[in-house]
Amino acid sequence: MSENPTGLRERKRQRTYRTISEAAVALFLEKGFAAVSVTEIAEAAQVSKPTLFRYFPAKEDMALYRFADHEDEAARVVAARTEGTAPLDALEAHFLTGLEARDPVTGLCDAPEVLAFHRLLYGTPSLVARLHSYTARSEDALAGELAKAAPAGADPGAGAKLTARLAAGQIVTVQRVLATENWRRISEGADAESLYPPSRRDARKAFALLRSGLTPYA
Incomplete structure (x- = not known):
């Protein structure tokens, strides 16, 4: 055939x-x-x-194409979570898995080619600015999945959508800050292996802070 x-x-x-x-x-x-x-x-x-x-x-889009597959990554993680798993639990587990695998998206990767690309990215203002549009689309996709995951009794209609958008913004920002902090430490000379334990602790602390404010999704 x-x-x-x-x-x-x-x-x-x-x-x-x-x-x-x-x-x-x-x-x-x-x-x-x-x-x-x-x-x-x-x-x-x-x-x-x-x-x-x-x-x-x-x-800018040519340089950032490798981020395209990650635009809806958080949304896919929430959508694919097992029954009974809270969205934040699924997202935290996914980020921790990325750290363990030294996924460049987590910032915890010291492979020479990744370091070179990150230097290009963070050293070029127009690329950093363009990256914000990718972040906005990631938030939109995640907000859509979080709205579906809202528990019974949550705010109806527009209230639920706003809650989901606010939550998505906070989650995506936390992931971005964690990744940027990991990259900053590596760019200053730390290696990914020694940085793994503190970066894991930082991620768990960050998601704990999210849970304290995003109780509908915790």
Whole structure:
């Protein structure tokens, strides 16, 4: 049986995204973000400039493409939690698992290529600013799942949506602060192995603070 054309096209599209992004990041790391032109990226990725812009509207998006898969990660964790597991418990367990695996998203990763990318990211104001749009979409997705997870007797209608949005904002901010703090310590010379125990304690403390204020989801 022949392969589904739609599935084939989607895989080809995703490969093009990755090809452009990887070519762009390699150039950014080599020359600096501001010094690289769109023309150079198109040539390195072996695509035309119109094709490049169909996939990425801005240079910043090429650098941040690797964050795209994580936009709805918190929402997926809440949606996939086992019956009887509170959203905050599922999110804390997921973050702790990421720390143990040295997932770059947690900031607790000292692999040279990850350090180089983080230096590029946090050293480029336009990339930091663009990252906020990814964070906003992550909050929106998480808020949608938290609204579904609201316990019986919670505020109805608009009240429930506001509660979910406020909770999502706090949760995403806590995860971002934890990751940024881990990256800061590593950038100052700490290694991921020795930093793991205190970063785990920090994460547990942070989620404990969330529970004290977000009781509907604890």
